Amino acid sequence: xxxxxxxxxxxxxxxxxxxxxxxxxxxxxxxxxxxxxxxxxxxxxxxxxxxxxxxxxxxxxxxxxxxxxxxxxxxxxxxxxxxxxxxxxxxxxxxxxxxxxxxxxxxxxxxxxxxxxxxxxxxxxxxxxxxxxxxxxxxxxxxxxxxxxxxxxxxxxxxxxxxxxxxxxxxxxxxxxxxxxxxxxxxxxxxxxxxxxxxxxxxxxxxxxxxxxxxxxxxxxxxxxxxxxxxxxxxxxxxxxxxxxxxxxxxxxxxxxxxxxxxxxxxxx
Amino acid sequence: xxxxxxxxxxxxxxxxxxxxxxxxxxxxxxxxxxxxxxxxxxxxxxxxxxxxxxxxxxxxxxxxxxxxxxxxxxxxxxxxxxxxxxxxxxxxxxxxxxxxxxxxxxxxxxxxxxxxxxxxxxxxxxxxxxxxxxxxxxxxxxxxxxxxxxxxxxxxxxxxxxxxxxxxxxxxxxxxxxxxxxxxxxxxxxxxxxxxxxxxxxxxxxxxxxxxxxxxxxxxxxxxxxxxxxxxxxxxxxxxxxxxxxxxxxxxxxxxxxxxxxxxxxxxxxxxxxxxxxxxxxxxxxxxxxxxxxxxxxxxxxxxxxxxxxxxxxxxxxxxxxxxxxxxxxxxxxx
Numbered sequence: 001x002x003x004x005x006x007x008x009x010x011x012x013x014x015x016x017x018x019x020x021x022x023x024x025x026x027x028x029x030x031x032x033x034x035x036x037x038x039x040x041x042x043x044x045x046x047x048x049x050x051x052x053x054x055x056x057x058x059x060x061x062x063x064x065x066x067x068x069x070x071x072x073x074x075x076x077x078x079x080x081x082x083x084x085x086x087x088x089x090x091x092x093x094x095x096x097x098x099x100x101x102x103x104x105x106x107x108x109x110x111x112x113x114x115x116x117x118x119x120x121x122x123x124x125x126x127x128x129x130x131x132x133x134x135x136x137x138x139x140x141x142x143x144x145x146x147x148x149x150x151x152x153x154x155x156x157x158x159x160x161x162x163x164x165x166x167x168x169x170x171x172x173x174x175x176x177x178x179x180x181x182x183x184x185x186x187x188x189x190x191x192x193x194x195x196x197x198x199x200x201x202x203x204x205x206x207x208x209x210x211x212x213x214x215x216x217x218x219x220x221x222x223x224x225x226x227x228x229x230x231x232x233x234x235x236x237x238x239x240x241x242x243x244x245x246x247x248x249x250x251x252x253x254x255x256x257x258x259x260x261x262x263x264x265x266x267x268x269x
Numbered sequence: 270x271x272x273x274x275x276x277x278x279x280x281x282x283x284x285x286x287x288x289x290x291x292x293x294x295x296x297x298x299x300x301x302x303x304x305x306x307x308x309x310x311x312x313x314x315x316x317x318x319x320x321x322x323x324x325x326x327x328x329x330x331x332x333x334x335x336x337x338x339x340x341x342x343x344x345x346x347x348x349x350x351x352x353x354x355x356x357x358x359x360x361x362x363x364x365x366x367x368x369x370x371x372x373x374x375x376x377x378x379x380x381x382x383x384x385x386x387x388x389x390x391x392x393x394x395x396x397x398x399x400x401x402x403x404x405x406x407x408x409x410x411x412x413x414x415x416x417x418x419x420x421x422x423x424x425x426x427x428x429x430x431x432x433x434x435x436x437x438x439x440x441x442x443x444x445x446x447x448x449x450x451x452x453x454x455x456x457x458x459x460x461x462x463x464x465x466x467x468x469x470x471x472x473x474x475x476x477x478x479x480x481x482x483x484x485x486x487x488x489x490x491x492x493x494x495x496x497x498x499x500x501x502x503x504x505x506x507x508x509x510x511x512x513x514x515x516x517x518x519x520x521x522x523x524x525x526x527x528x529x530x531x532x533x534x535x536x537x538x539x540x541x542x543x544x545x546x547x548x549x550x551x552x553x554x555x556x557x558x559x560x561x562x563x564x565x566x567x568x569x570x571x572x573x574x575x576x577x578x579x580x581x582x583x584x585x586x587x588x589x590x591x592x593x594x595x596x597x598x599x600x601x602x603x604x
Contacts, residue, residue: 045457045458045459045460046427046428046457046460140546155314155315155548156314157314183455184314185313185314185485186313186485186486186487186526186529186530187313187485187525187526187529187544187545188313188314188544189529189531190528190529190542190543190544191544193542194542194544212457212458213458213531214458214533215488215531215532215533215537216531217533218531218533218537218538219531219537219538219542238538239538242533243535252459253458253459254533256458256459256461256462257458257488257532257533258465258486258488258489258491258492258532259488259492259532259533259534260487260488260491260492260515260530260532260534261532261534262534264492266462266465266466266469
């Protein structure tokens with residue numbers, strides 16, 4: 001039984017895809033524990049099971065084996081109502097901003113949904129507008145320019161920032177960011193990371209970063225988990241893991257990232 | 270004095286929108302790439318990097334239109350050539366291009382080998398299938414791809430494999446210069462490294478003579494290329510060797526880009542990421558003065574009056590700002 005301080009934890013979480021000879025173990029008996037207000041990163045190359053793990057934590061995939069505990073209690077998402085209740089506490093930002101929005105709904109509707117989810121359905125229209133404006137100005141977008149537009153009219157970076165504005169309105173306890181910056185350019189990446197971290201300080205949420213970029217993990221997180229073939233091969237504080245890696249896999253990952261102060265060794269691929 | 274492979278003089282191209290508005294996405298760009306050298310182009314999205322890549326090939330199709338300037342590939346001026354001649358005798362053999370979404374560039378209903386056959390036969394209809402197969406196998410093996418890839422459909426390959434297949438296909442006719450437009454932006458770090466290694470191998474083995482590499486990842490650019498050119502709103506704002514641009518940027522925009530670098534190295538955790546506020550100007554009606562003025566920290570009233578010229582410092586180093594080198598360096602030191 002996990003202790004009360006921990007916000008989300010999982011024990012022996014396993015996901016197996018396929019049957020018989022085609023069986024593929026995507027996540028293999030993973031234990032993970034998150035305390036409140038912590039920022040953790042899960043790092044691994046493509047196909048290492050990062051996203052599968054994230055989907056199980058979010059409740060989008062049913063684990064083959066293992067349990068997820070939320071705030072010390074076993075997670076219960078057996079009915080749609082309970083699931084919605086759970087999603088008030090855990091929210092996600094996905095990799096591809098272009099496919100995370102419903103293309104038939106305007107930006108106003110996207111933001112209004114968030115207000116409704118927090119029980120703001122009976123607020124006055126002026127109050128709702130004020131909340132939406134506040135959320136947009138938090139991410140340096142202008143609500144007057146966004147209103148009555150569709151999400152696909154924005155650039156990738158702006159869409160991802162709108163996603164953060166959503167999170168700002170929802171104020172979840174846990175945010176799961178699945179490669180939030182891999183589809184946008186380096187310049188907007190800095191803006192988005194900055195805003196995410198600001199938001200985190202404001203509402204004190206726990207953040208799970210999923211990324212293949214170990215540099216990003218080093219920059220944002222307190223604790224880093226390195227994942228290989230569905231298992232954690234190394235975990236610890238960011239400084240410990242990245243500056244003094246022990247596992248061979250971690251060393252390889254660090255070696256694969258282009259650097260500017262040290263020589264980038266191209267011979268080991 | 271080494272051989273100049275590609276020389277571009279004051280190239281200007283425009284996009285024409287549905288409403289007949291002209292957007293000058295490449296505005297008086299001059300560049301020079303020597304044999305055995307690689308040039309990197311940096312900048313944020315929407316600053317004209319990809320349009321420049323398309324324009325360099327001299328093959329224009331609406332809505333992209335040629336306005337002025339010259340493109341000289343290995344002594345041959347290709348501006349004003351018949352588009353059909355360009356397609357047959359320049360593209361693929363003189364200059365080749367790796368598109369940004371190389372993952373989607375392959376035809377899902379075609380095997381890789383038949384895709385390559387199409388490419389080769391478009392230039393040389395008399396080549397037999399066996400000859401093409403041998404050529405393809407040789408170049409694939411040289412680039413570290415198993416020959417069995419040739420008999421597969423694109424869906425059977427992973428993202429990194431597809432990307433490398435597209436690269437191998439684009440150099441099958443031994444072009445003199447290869448333009449790689451964000452070849453690794455959709456890949457994870459391990460596949461990215463493989464792709465970079467492959468591009469370096471191509472240069473060393475003499476498949477290609479020069480490389481133009483476009484990306485927004487500065488650490489990558491620094492490791493791959495000899496020279497870096499920073500683009501903003503269709504114009505070159507800074508030019509110099511990789512080391513100069515990364516460690517000693519002069520233009521405020523280039524300086525801002527350097528603030529967005531993330532690398533897993535000692536001490537990088539405490540460095541604060543600085544983002545450039547705002548967005549690039551709309552090129553439909555660009556501002557009369559410096560195009561970066563709206564977002565610049567060091568802006569002065571005279572910046573907004575007249576266009577700013579590219580100011581040459583010394584051999585190859587240039588920047589587009591009205592402030593002097595000394596003033597800029599001082600401002601950065603005090604920041």
